[in-house]
Every structure is written in structure tokens, then in C-alpha cells.
Amino acid sequence: MALNPEFIGRTYPAGPSYLVGREKIREFARAVGDSNPAYLDPEAARALGYADVIAPPTFAIVLSLDAANAALFDPELGLDYSRVVHGEQSFAYTRPICAGDELIVTTVIEN
Secondary structure, X not given: OOOOHHHOOOEEOOOOOEEOOHHHHHHHHHHOOOOOHHHHOHHHHHHOOOOOOEOOHHHHHHHHHHHHHHHHOOHHHXXXXXXXXXXXXXXXXXXXXXXXXXXXXXXXXXX
């Protein structure tokens, strides 16, 4: 079954906000094998000018998975998830994610 082309350009509204926790950042950094002190040690992060530990750039995937489910499992899309190969995903940042930030995610189907 082909995907419904009417979904191109569709935007899914943001769900509940996500409060970024220091331990969540540390857990993620350890899971991806990144020992950057700014990700693990609040004092190291403060020495770099941040209020608390910052997250690796890929941390945003944690939030995007839940947000994407609304689109991926919409029956009108016509997606057979068992045949999906991840092709591309992007994030737009204006600064690093920091412990204590409260974030929201908006999902947009571009193509």
C-alpha cells in the first residue's frame, strides 16, 4: 500500500512539555558512550557558561520518538511500520539543551 500523499506538509501539534532532567542527560550520554564532562558534571558545564549539564546533540531523539508516533501510527497514512527504514531526521537548535529546560516537540511531515 502506498503512503497517502495528502500527509505531506501535515503538522502534528505539540504534546505535553518535557522537563529535561540532569540524570536523564547523564544516562543518555553514558548510553551513547560520550564522556564529555559538560554532559556529566554540573561544575564542568558551569565553567563553560551553562547553568547545568548540557545534553549531547542527539538527546532530542528521546522526545521525538513519542511525538512521531502520532504520525507513524495514523491509519490514514497507510504506513506498514514493519517495512520502514529510517532515512532522515533533523533537529533545529538555537543553543544546547540544558538540564532544567522544558521542551515541546512539533512533528512535520516534509516529504
